[in-house]
Amino acid sequence: MNEKANRSDDYFGYQVRRFQTLMEEVVHCCETRAAHLSKKFRLPDAELRCLMLFRDEKYLTVKGIAQKMDVAKSRITKIISGLLEKGLVARIDDPADARIKLISLTPKGRVACDEIAAFIGTLHQMILLEMGPEERKQVLTALECLRTSMEAVKQKMF
Numbered sequence: 001m002n003e004k005a006n007r008s009d010d011y012f013g014y015q016v017r018r019f020q021t022l023m024e025e026v027v028h029c030c031e032t033r034a035a036h037l038s039k040k041f042r043l044p045d046a047e048l049r050c051l052m053l054f055r056d057e058k059y060l061t062v063k064g065i066a067q068k069m070d071v072a073k074s075r076i077t078k079i080i081s082g083l084l085e086k087g088l089v090a091r092i093d094d095p096a097d098a099r100i101k102l103i104s105l106t107p108k109g110r111v112a113c114d115e116i117a118a119f120i121g122t123l124h125q126m127i128l129l130e131m132g133p134e135e136r137k138q139v140l141t142a143l144e145c146l147r148t149s150m151e152a153v154k155q156k157m158f
Contacts, residue, residue, distance in 0.1 A: 033123065041116055043086075046071075050079050051088060051105075051113055059102040061094075088112055 038045050046069075053060060053068050060068075066076045080103055083089040088109035094100035105113060128136050 037116065037119070040119070041112065043112075044082065046075075046079050047082050047086075047088075048116065050076070051083060051109065052116060054089075054105045054109070054113055055117055059092075059104045061100060061102060065103065083109070 034045050034048075037043075037048055041048060043051065049069060050065060053065060062073055062076050062080065065080070066073045069076065080089060080091070084091065087106055089103050090106050091101050091103055094102050131139060
């Protein structure tokens with residue numbers, strides 16, 4: 001019985017190491033993709049990620065962007081400055097409270113955001129097309145399970 005438990009522990013240890021390696025490889029692929037996007041669209045990664053927050057939003061505040069990106073407001077101010085200089089966003093007064101500045105995409109920013117989203121969509125299509133229909137279903141199910149597990153662990157840790 002004890003020998004069987006040790007074999008089970010050894011296999012679980014292998015699974016932990018394999019999971020860690022695969023996660024590191026996936027993260028590396030994501031970082032490589034982010035670097036490629038930055039180069040292709042001539043935007044620093046932080047500006048690109050900020051711009052993409054506007055896909056489903058008409059306006060955002062600096063505070064809202066800071067929360068979504070999980071960085072300090074001072075960092076967002078610098079990111080927004082870069083996007084303002086490039087003509088991708090505009091800063092306007094909140095009609096309800098002039099002390100609050102709203103950030104929105106300019107027409108040029110909307111075009112850039114749409115181009116980036118389309119490019120990312122194409123990449124995801126290409127990845128899924130590397131798999132058969134049943135593999136895609138399995139991958140999506142596994143990713144949903146992974147996300148749920150990661151969220152559960154995050155709740156326990158933070």
